[in-house]
Amino acid sequence: MNQTIAQLHERKSVRVFTEEPVSASDERAILEAACQAPTAGNQQLYSIIVVRDQAKRERLAETCDHQPFIAKAPLVLAFVADARRWWRGFGLAGAKPREPGVGDFVLSCQDALIAAQNATTAAWSLGIGSCYIGDVLERGEEQAQILGCPRYVVPVTLLVLGHPTEGQRARRKPERASLDEMVFEDAYVDVSDEHLRADLGRRQGADLVDAKAADERLRAFCARKWNSDFAREMNRSVAAMLAAFDGGRRDGDVRGEGE
Structure with a gap:
């Protein structure tokens, strides 16, 4: 078993973090790895929002099924399905694009989630744990407002990251x-x-x-x-x-x- 496969087997959800911040270099490495993910036609139909504002973090913690640890995480990344960027670009180029449809939405969701998984894998290799917050799919109108998402940009997953506590490191991964x-x-x-x-x-x-x-x-x-x-x-x-x-x-x- 090589190192990459071993880390995929070892990686588990981490919901309790130490107070150690995620360094700027590690944050950049995680974001760069996310953007290297497989993507439909090299379009990268997603955007990543680094949520630093504490008031926004508190609102996300409340709207995502009342989970306070979200607001306390050293790094919070929102992955949003983004069918808007190319749609706008086509229009600016005079291409007269159709309105994005449900297929574009699902394809954008795929791109966003694949990028998020790249981020979790990269983070684990750096000793940084993560937890997916699927609850960002609830109360979508509020999540979009919190994150300033315009038309055709939709939050599809939230990822919180930080250095695991010893208890989290020792916790057994569910089979x-x-x-x-x-x-x-x-x-x-x-x-x-x-x-x-x-x-x-x-x-x-x-x-x-x-x-x-x-x-x-x-x-x-x-x-x-x-x-x-x-x-x-x-x-x-x-x-x-x-x-x-x-x-x-x-x-x-x-x-x-x-x-």
């Missing part, structure tokens, strides 16, 4: 699913009901031989995550984002401070 569960040949396969319950139950720490315990764990996880208020709000928010890209501004325009 990922086996390849047998995750990888198929040529086509997707719906596994048997029993196999699925056993696999997902094991992911929740239930004894493989205790089907009742597995079901109890799955029901609890469903209530906590899948059926939660934040999950329902996230779906409302993302639907509004898609509406803003579907034939222009309809009911769900998700914008920030200005056109």
Whole structure:
């Protein structure tokens, strides 16, 4: 196993940081690595916002499912899907571009998330931990306003970074699913009901031989995550984002401070 693959196996979410700041050189290295990520047609359909203003950090911590550690992180990076830059550039060149649509939005999201993953990998190689904040997909109108995102620029993930505490370094990384569960040949396969319950139950720490315990764990996880208020709000928010890209501004325009 080479060093890069080993670090991908070792990297885990870090939510508690020391007071040591992320140096300017490390920050630049992380941002430069992010911008080397694979991208659609070399367009880089994303932008990265380094959030330094403490008031904005506090608002993000509150709007992202009330998580105070966001405001305390040494480095906060917002990755935004940016279909605006090329759209504006085409117009300035007299190309008469169509309005960005839902496909452009999803492609921009892919670019932004791939860049964010490059950033986490680069950070880990520097001894810097990170945590993805998917909750930035909730309350999209507020997130866009906080980050000053105009039309066709949408926050899709937030990344907080810093040096892990000893406790975080020692914390065991949750076990990922086996390849047998995750990888198929040529086509997707719906596994048997029993196999699925056993696999997902094991992911929740239930004894493989205790089907009742597995079901109890799955029901609890469903209530906590899948059926939660934040999950329902996230779906409302993302639907509004898609509406803003579907034939222009309809009911769900998700914008920030200005056109």
